[in-house]
Amino acid sequence: MTDAPDLSALIKSYDVRGIVGDTLTAPVARAIGAAFADAIVLPEGGTTVAIGHDMRDSGPWLADAVAEGLTRRGVDVVRIGLCSTDGLYHASGALDLPGVMITASHNPAEYNGMKMCRSRARAVGENSGLADVRETAARYLVEEPPAAETPGTESTRDMIGEYGAFLRSLVPLDGIRPLKVVVDAANAMAGYTVPAVLGTEAGLPGLPLEIIPLYFELDGTFPNHEANPLDSSTLVDLQAAVREHGADIGLAFDGDADRCFVIDERGEVVTPSTITCLVGLRETARELASGGQPTVIHNLISSRAVREQLAAAGATPVRSRVGHSFIKAEMARLNAIFGGEHSGHFYFRDFWYADSGMIAAMHVLAALGTQDRPLSEMLTAHDPYVASGEINSKVDSVPAALARVKEAFVTDDVYSDEFDGLTVEHWPAPGEGERWWFNVRPSNTEPLLRLNSEADGQELMERMRDRVLAVIRQG
Incomplete structure (x- = not known):
């Protein structure tokens, strides 16, 4: 048998992303469809998969190819056609079906890809089945996927x-x-x-x-x-x-x-941390009113205001690593009502723990429309600190650069951890000293360190940001 191709550059930790006609072709998509059936759908007793696609020209024929792979393995397909990713998650939740969304999200035009989920929009990632899909798809590119005794059927359903x-x-x-x-x-x-x-x-x-x-x-x-x-x-x-x-x-x-x-x-741009505060407080109030005990997930580079304000409102804020697979896993594990990320992803328990930009937007419209102040004034209380945004630095050695930062900033008067990269925090009570924190995380794919910092004031944030960058980039 010919050696199976290496699909690690195409089927990544969370999804599939590739250049159409190069790394992502119809035969590859067909193999992925068959592999999804064998690695995820059939072992869990599934019989049907929902498929949707975005507006890229390659979406329909890639969906055709995925459907061909699935039906060859005996899995039925419900084609929901043109949809957003959260539209596919809705189909997965409402119909209780695994799903495949054909999309490359924000990538440039030459790309396309796939996001996969189990029934009820449960994530499929590197450690939850995607590695098995990758291995099986590679095998099916050199040997034909076995044909089921009874091939699957296709149907369509408009769910918008x-x-x-x-x-x-x-x-x-x-x-x-x-x-x-x-x-x-x-x-x-x-x-x-x-x-x-x-x-x-x-x-x-x-x-x-x-x-x-x-x-x-x-x-x-x-x-x-x-x-x-x-x-x-x-x-x-x-x-x-x-x-x-x-x-x-x-x-x-x-x-x-x-x-x-x-x-x-x-x-002016409103930070995703500010939106996390606003929506998290709305969901917290609703959960408390129904007698629940609200938990809200936020990733560790969200503003400190998120945990402060949610805790003050009666929620339990829980810090997550950066990355949607981590926050989704925490959402499900803790039955959290809401989760927010700095990247503009917002997750909702009542949406099968999945993310939806539209639901987040609707929360902001609802909050704005039930009071008379302009948006900037309404949000002022949720944005008390000054953040640097994410700053990338190329380094010769990621471990050496991280070690320099640790040596320079981890002292007896700060809190630090290595939960996801290195976080260092100096945040005394108001009036008892400078208040700042930063996180430095390595890239998964490049020799980069990513810095996020925040402080109680513009000048202090800039000073701490520049001090950390100088240490990262020295040499």
Whole structure:
């Protein structure tokens, strides 16, 4: 038998990402479909898989290939067609089916990929089945997947209306004050989901929202800008439009619309930590009102304000490593009501512990629309500290650079841990000294260290940021 190919550059720790026609072809997608059946679906007693795809031109034929692999192994397929990733998670949860979403999220136009889940949107990652999918798919690229005695069948189901109605049931918006909302869809999936969920295109009643669309035309070549709101350059058009139209709020979604970034009425970017505070407090209040004991997950580079404010409100904040597989695992383990990440991913217990940019956006609209203050004023209390944002540094040796930082900053008067990289924290009571913290994490794939720092004041943050960077980059 010919040696099986190495698919580690294609099937990564959390998902599949590759260049269409190069590393990601129809035969590869077919092998992955068959491997998903054999490694995940059939061993767990599954018989049917939901498949959706985003707006990239390669999405339909890649979905065809995945479906071919699944049906060859005797698994039925429900094709839900064009959808956001959280739309696929909704299908997985509502239909109690494993799912495959064909998407490359925020990656450039030449890419596509897949996100996989078990039934009820449970994650499939490196340590929860994806390594087995990778190994099996590699084998099926050199030997034909065995044909089941009875091949699977295919059916189609349009779920956009059900998706919109379900999200509205989680966050009702019909009673809010009128709001003017600019949405930048980046020619990606929010151009399909926003009119359905926040508008009337899926047959739902109108809401008191005036939606001003930017780049709603679906176009997987991304002719206006990449669908990556973590890159501040992609937010410039939205910021200008919010100011031009005198809008109450701006919303930016990534390619598969599972992440959301918020712009206030001044055109300023609202940090995901601030949104984590806002939504976490809303979900905490709701859980307490029903007699529950709320737990909220946040990754370790979220603002310190997140844990302070949630704890003060009666929640139990729990720190997670960076990465959606870690936060999803903690969400399920602790039955957490909500989880937030610095990257704009927000997770909801009532959405099968999965992430949804749309639900997060709806929470912000609901909070804004049930009081009279502008967004910036409403959020001031949730953003008391100053953060550096993530700063990458190339280094000759990651272990040596980490050792330098540890030697320079880990002293008797600080807290430190190595839960995920190195975190160092000096945060006394107010008035008892300088308050700052930083985290330095290595990249999984490159000789990089990623610095995130925060302090109680701009000057102090800049000073500590520069001190840490000097140590990282010395030599």
